[in-house]
Amino acid sequence: MEVLDYHKLKIFKTVADTKSFSKAAELLFLSQPTVTLQVKKLENYLGITLFHRDKKGVLLTREGEIFYKYISKILEDYDLLEEGLSDLKENLQKTLRIGASTTIGDFLLPDILPEFLKEKKDIKISLFVGNSKEIEEGILSKTFYIGLIEDEIHSSKYEIVEFYNDEIILIASKNTDIPEEIDVKDLKKYKFIFRETGSGTRNIVEKNLEKKGIKIKPDIEISSSNAIARLVSNTDYLSFVSRLVVKNLLGTQLKEVKVKGLNLTRKFYCITQKNIRLPKIDREFVSYLLNLK
Template identity: 35%
Template sequence: MLDAHLHVFLTVAEKRNFSRAAEFLNLTQPAISQQIQTLEEYYGAKLFERTNKRVELTQAGHVLVPYAQKIMETHHHALQAVNDLTGQVTGKLTIGASLTIGEYILPKLLANFSGNYPKVEPTVKIGNTEVIAEHMLSGTIDLGLIEGPIHNKHLHVVPFLEDEMLLIVPANHMLNRYTEVEVDDVANETFLLREAGSGTRFAMEELLHDLSIQPKRVIQLGSLQSIKEGVEAGLGISFLSKWTIQKEIQLQSIHPVRIKGVRLKRQFSLLNRKGQFASRAVTEFMRVVQETKWEEEK
């Protein structure tokens, strides 16, 4: 079928390599080459320039990409519509999640969902809040789960879980005897931050601004795990979601504290595009997200 060939074409266009595309699609490289050749014969144009190490889209290839994406999206919606009509919850579900949610919240949601709807094939794309919003606008994901604020008239944001950012210090830090500290107690500390565009980074910068704290030194790290390990090693202190530090608190490898008189609350939210087709799988996953109960580990 033509849509299968277009799926191969889009995968090669993304991977820029026939071998990686073959591995990703679980096909042989000759099979990939054959399908691309069939497409080139169908359209009467060369779609890729091949070199030893990578492939590049030709002008015709660049022109075809948005049409191929639209065809695949339409086919996906048609399949879902037929399944919905017959009462089946099947097909593919592509979820975008920001890092905190993707690592610490989404696994439980997927377990709850898959237990009830085993015929749905979920795929997850992880990125910071801005990246997930871009995926949602381009239609490359069915819905998103984000931790940062998004203001776009084309997107619909629905909160589903309250979060609190806690200050974490090393286990041997001088503040580890306290549950609450004054602003002045942390003003001269080194702060570990996520990258720009991260919901965690945004929330932390907002809090530092509200507290009139201008860190003398900031170290930027690319993941939540690297920040936690940095705090454990004494590299600095940081603010992280309460949902991400439950195990470390139990192990007493870090110590959480609050700033007196301050509670940094935020919402984890569902994200979808206004007017976007919602399959039964999307609708049911959104229901699972909103109905799942959460308890902090003691």
């Protein structure tokens, strides 16, 4: 006989939050057939249809919306129960689960985490690195409680605070003869590498170029900032990247190209799901972020 166990409820909520069976499977480290099967078992047990598909993706039915409302509270209470029991175990190693967009996860966290961990030798770190959209989805599904993203979002589902100032710069190979400063209109003369769609860096670059009446169709799309930097250093392609990505390569393999009238600065944001109580270690890490110099 099927039961409404935590595992099935967690899968259902993740599918509902991400509006995708495949994305839910990725976030939960399960196969898509497993996710589909568990949702089907839930529907059979309840005798209702929980999801329907349309052009926007996988959406909740009316019955699914009612079910979602109640199981969200159940899962939250379950998480609080686990936290309360864990606090009773003095020697239990605790895990700080963080989701970070690529630039932050690859180039900022490695510099700032060691200081936070100095006096916390019993803490484990679980870090998921993806693009900003994936981090938002991970927060909603409670795969992790803390999300660090490069892209500003406007949603009532999250608590959002700024914690870092970043700069996006245009880079070229040190060996190219491109001028040290160019006009924004001249950007169309060059070949570009961009991050993938959904990347916070790409979103900010495209929005700012659009304000200048410039639209660039990239010749290459790559999901790795490291790979972009290496490819630019060996070719005549240009790319917009965070200064964090190339700070050790400027002047040796790469050079910065100033663009007249284009100033790409941005904030990094810490997001958490609204109206939930974070575990103690997560609260301590958020406080640490907000006090970064």
